[in-house]
Amino acid sequence: MSDHEDFDPLADAHHDTRAIRSGISRTHEGEHSEPIFATSSYVFSSAAEAAERFSGESPGNVYSRYTNPTVRAFEQRLAALEGAEAAVATASGMAAILSICMALLKSGDHVVCSRDVFGTTISLFSRYLAKFGIEVTFVPLLNIDGWRSALRPNTVMFFLETPSNPLCEVADLAGLSKLAHLNDCLLVVDNCFCTPALQLPLTLGADIVMHSATKYLDGQGRCVGGAVVGRKQHMDEVVTFLRTAGPTMSPFNAWVFLKGLETLRLRMEAHSRSALEIAEWLQQQPAVERVYYAGLKDHPGHALAAKQQSAYGGVLSFLVKGGREQAWQFIDATRLMSLTANLGDAKTTIVHPATTTHARLSAEQREDAGIRDGLIRIAVGLENVEDLRADLQRGFAGIR
Numbered sequence: 001m002s003d004h005e006d007f008d009p010l011a012d013a014h015h016d017t018r019a020i021r022s023g024i025s026r027t028h029e030g031e032h033s034e035p036i037f038a039t040s041s042y043v044f045s046s047a048a049e050a051a052e053r054f055s056g057e058s059p060g061n062v063y064s065r066y067t068n069p070t071v072r073a074f075e076q077r078l079a080a081l082e083g084a085e086a087a088v089a090t091a092s093g094m095a096a097i098l099s100i101c102m103a104l105l106k107s108g109d110h111v112v113c114s115r116d117v118f119g120t121t122i123s124l125f126s127r128y129l130a131k132f133g134i135e136v137t138f139v140p141l142l143n144i145d146g147w148r149s150a151l152r153p154n155t156v157m158f159f160l161e162t163p164s165n166p167l168c169e170v171a172d173l174a175g176l177s178k179l180a181h182l183n184d185c186l187l188v189v190d191n192c193f194c195t196p197a198l199q200l201p202l203t204l205g206a207d208i209v210m211h212s213a214t215k216y217l218d219g220q221g222r223c224v225g226g227a228v229v230g231r232k233q234h235m236d237e238v239v240t241f242l243r244t245a246g247p248t249m250s251p252f253n254a255w256v257f258l259k260g261l262e263t264l265r266l267r268m269e270a271h272s273r274s275a276l277e278i279a280e281w282l283q284q285q286p287a288v289e290r291v292y293y294a295g296l297k298d299h300p301g302h303a304l305a306a307k308q309q310s311a312y313g314g315v316l317s318f319l320v321k322g323g324r325e326q327a328w329q330f331i332d333a334t335r336l337m338s339l340t341a342n343l344g345d346a347k348t349t350i351v352h353p354a355t356t357t358h359a360r361l362s363a364e365q366r367e368d369a370g371i372r373d374g375l376i377r378i379a380v381g382l383e384n385v386e387d388l389r390a391d392l393q394r395g396f397a398g399i400r
């Protein structure tokens with residue numbers, strides 16, 4: 001055997017190369033693009049081999065709830081991008097969060113969670129974990145004293161998203177991981193808004209990262225999926241839960257996400273560039289009271305974001321003068337952007353948080369969290385920026 005065969009060209013490869021080349025294992029057909037292994041089960045060459053596979057004595061596939069080569073390729077590629085020992089794919093972003101909780105928490109444990117996380121995450125924690133004797137305290141993302149004073153002897157996990165939705169607040173990952181570790185807690189970060197192309201929470205001290213792959217990892221709004229990444233020790237626990245409970249990723253969806261990872265950095269940079277241009281333009285508009293985007297120099301999280309992210313992402317929000325009526329008039333007058341709560345798509349989306357994504361909050365809770373009635377969120381896609389500005393201009397003209 002020559003040295004050539006032992007050489008791993010990915011060992012010292014850069015992010016872009018890993019995004020395209022990690023996780024490839026060709027079949028005897030010699031295909032260039034990764035195949036979709038649309039099979040629920042696998043055959044064995046002998047009864048003895050079947051016994052060895054079932055016992056785990058020999059590696060290999062048994063059943064696609066356990067392992068699937070397409071899903072494995074996605075997991076390996078994502079792990080390489082996040083700089084993690086291992087990744088585990090799940091049926092959705094929520095299945096990723098559920099799997100982390102079921103695998104690593106038990107009755108009597110306490111979790112501290114940012115108040116400013118995805119709405120369904122709050123429902124999962126407060127409605128379902130509570131049922132099994134796991135308590136959760138919600139704290140404002142930026143209030144480090146709030147995190148500290150929420151700690152109890154039985155606190156085992158911190159959970160947060162940064163930047164937050166929709167106000168783009170930026171949490172100090174290094175600071176919070178220090179606080180978590182001083183108290184023997186795991187720091188879990190939902191890295192959905194930045195993706196590994198812009199932010200690597202594990203390098204800043206986070207223990208586990210999760211994704212809704214539905215958003216930027218796909219990038220074209222086609223599939224629902226999720227993932228958990230981190231140390232092998234934790235991922236083994238998550239895998240065991242997934243294999244037992246079943247919310248695993250389908251091979252087709254894994255194939256779509258695998259392709260998405262190849263263009264992730266290029267897309268995230270383009271989303272970020274357009275979002276910054278639009279944020280700066282919105283600041284000049286007389287009907288706008290305030291723009292929330294961490295790429296803007298006057299955003300309170302700007303310096304921190306500049307330190308821990310390589311760009312500022314595609315999501316921004318802005319406050320129109322007036323209130324709900326003006327925001328709705330604006331949204332209804334746009335013609336190009338999609339009116340939907342989704343994000344992370346090549347197609348730009350627009351939504352009114354106070355009456356959709358954050359409608360479950362009481363008026364006081366919304367006020368407290370800064371989700372005002374005049375607030376509009378856009379997730380800037382990959383269309384031409386001039387065309388997007390023209391659509392926003394139609395929005396302004398629609399305010400009576």
Ligand SMILES: *Cc1c(COP(=O)(O)O)cnc(C)c1O
Nearest residue numbers: 092093094118190192212214225
């Ligand atoms: C969408 C989203 C989720 C949930 O993911 P699904 O794939 O919809 O289950 C979790 N966190 C964030 C930040 C999200 O945007």
